Amino acid sequence: PAPARRSLLRRCEPVDLVLGQVLCEADAAPTHAYFPVHSFISLLTRIDEHPSLEVGMVGREGMFGAALVLGVPMSPLQALVQGSGPGWRLPADSLQQELAASPALQHTLLRYVYVVMAQMASSAACLRFHLIGPRLARWLLMSADRAHAARFQVTHAFLASMLGVRRVGVTEAAGELQRQGLIAYHRGSVTVLDRAGLEQAACPCYARQHLAYQALLR
Numbered sequence: 001p002a003p004a005r006r007s008l009l010r011r012c013e014p015v016d017l018v019l020g021q022v023l024c025e026a027d028a029a030p031t032h033a034y035f036p037v038h039s040f041i042s043l044l045t046r047i048d049e050h051p052s053l054e055v056g057m058v059g060r061e062g063m064f065g066a067a068l069v070l071g072v073p074m075s076p077l078q079a080l081v082q083g084s085g086p087g088w089r090l091p092a093d094s095l096q097q098e099l100a101a102s103p104a105l106q107h108t109l110l111r112y113v114y115v116v117m118a119q120m121a122s123s124a125a126c127l128r129f130h131l132i133g134p135r136l137a138r139w140l141l142m143s144a145d146r147a148h149a150a151r152f153q154v155t156h157a158f159l160a161s162m163l164g165v166r167r168v169g170v171t172e173a174a175g176e177l178q179r180q181g182l183i184a185y186h187r188g189s190v191t192v193l194d195r196a197g198l199e200q201a202a203c204p205c206y207a208r209q210h211l212a213y214q215a216l217l218r
Helices: 002-011 092-101 103-129 132-147 156-163 167-179 195-201 205-217
Strands: 013-017 022-024 032-036 040-045 053-058 078-083 085-091 151-153 183-186 189-192
Touching: 002 085, 002 092, 002 103, 013 032, 032 040, 032 092, 040 132, 053 103, 053 132, 053 156, 078 132, 085 092, 092 103, 103 132, 103 205, 132 151, 132 156, 132 167, 132 189, 132 195, 132 205, 156 167, 167 183
Parallel strands: none
Antiparallel strands: 013 085, 022 078, 032 085, 040 053, 040 078, 151 189, 183 189
16 A cells, blocks of 8 residues: 555665675675566575575565565575665664564465575475476576576586586586577677577476466555
8 A cells, every 4th residue: 555655665776786796695684685677686594504595586566675574684595686676775674664564465475484485495396207308498597587688697517506407517508508599608798589488498387486476466
């Protein structure tokens, strides 16, 4: 509702999110909630000394701060800016006050928390059962959606870390997508050339997550 929206925006401040910026470490208390506008955030987990693994992604369709919405003063995940751009930032205590004052905001954000849970569950199964190529196609589609552009910056090393595979595996999978004419990759820049074809190449997780969002938040 308009009054709740105005109240929320009055408390927010605009921020420029920078590629590689850590917004919150795992097992730390988030000081702010973040609402990306033309930026996006990776949600990462890490076990022992293994590299971090991406289990979720946040763009303008959502927000970082699910733990705050649930009233938990600690995030289990690291929040890393994956795509630079503007966003809104809201202090944690201000978010709690807005949630208490607006049942409509609380309802919307709790539904979004469910979408995040579904995304993480799907990601876990995807990592276990799907091949690198379809997983890479899914990841590129999710990134393009949140970048609001067919072209965005990413390196093979970063992709390998996000997908939990060796760099050579990403190189081979990306090369195959290029040979099919679905993407172009050059010096850390990916361009989606054939979105429909990339959707066909992606594992079913992409469509499933998209439908979950549409059903609950649109």
